[in-house]
Amino acid sequence: MEREKTAAEKDRRDAQRALEADERKRLKEQEESEKIKRKEERVEKRLAREQEQKKNADEKRDRGKLANKKFTCGVCGMRGRVLDESKGIVWFECDEKVCGKWYHFECLHRSEQDYLRESMEEGESWYCKACKPWLYCEE
Ligand SMILES: [Zn+2]
Ligand SMILES: [Zn+2]
DSSP states (O other), X not given: OHHHHHHHHHHHHHHHHHHHHHHHHHHHHHHHHHHHHHHHHHXXXXXXXXXXXXXXXXXHHHHHHHHHOEEEBTTTOOEEEGGGGGGTOOXXXXXXXXXXXXXXXXXXXXXXXXXHHHHHHHTOOOOOTTTOGGGGOOO
């Protein structure tokens, strides 16, 4: 009788221990999965950061490329760069694809300057007189 009780108690203890071991295993697995999740989040954040940096670098490079690109003024024939804007020389590009000419604002005809100002205010395209002369017909 006494042995049976002990055996029963042992079973109970074993069951309890198995239960605790299961619980520990569950906790550990949970901890592991949280660790993995945190790691994935870190990786994602880093990727997003790298992408952002790459985008910024691309934009900077594009700006630099444009700033250094050389233009010939469609009127005076002087060569220059958009970078010249820091020296007060402002360039404008005709929005007609086949034209692609650049102009000093100062070199443009008065009517072209007016139209350019207007189109910039309206956020519209601007075309030089050579491309679309009818836009400049005097009323
Ligand atoms: Zn010019
Ligand atoms: Zn043009």
